[in-house]
Amino acid sequence: QVQLIESGGGLVQAGGSLRLSCAASGRTLSNYNMGWFRQAPGKEREFVAAMDWGGGNINYADSVKGRFTISKDNAKNTVYLQMNSLKPEDTAVFYCAGARRSLRVGVQSSEYTYWGQGTQVTVSS
Numbered sequence: 124q125v126q127l128i129e130s131g132g133g134l135v136q137a138g139g140s141l142r143l144s145c146a147a148s149g150r151t152l153s154n155y156n157m158g159w160f161r162q163a164p165g166k167e168r169e170f171v172a173a174m175d176w177g178g179g180n181i182n183y184a185d186s187v188k189g190r191f192t193i194s195k196d197n198a199k200n201t202v203y204l205q206m207n208s209l210k211p212e213d214t215a216v217f218y219c220a221g222a223r224r225s226l227r228v229g230v231q232s233s234e235y236t237y238w239g240q241g242t243q244v245t246v247s248s
Contacts, residue, residue, distance in 0.1 A: 145219030
């Protein structure tokens with residue numbers, strides 16, 4: 124079992140930055156593909172970014188390419204999502220997710236087994 128706890132959300136003005144953290148316990152993240160998803164009010168959960176267990180294969184949603192960066196620190200067993208140039212449409216609850224290591228870096232929420240509780244990100248215009 125992997126327990127995931129997100130932090131770092133908050134209120135920021137458009138154009139600002141936030142860094143989300145996802146701390147894992149129970150298992151080492153070096154054995155898991157990790158992803159970030161988000162869900163805005165009234166909308167379905169959508170893919171944001173993901174990386175394989177080694178960090179060499181990374182996917183981003185088109186809407187965040189060039190603005191968001193996923194990374195991880197194996198020593199801290201933590202995954203990060205650096206978000207720059209934030210827009211009001213980025214407002215959502217952001218979730219960290221984990222899946223057993225595989226060659227495919229999933230972009231569907233159904234491909235992930237472990238989920239955090241979510242952290243709210245609100246971008247004001």
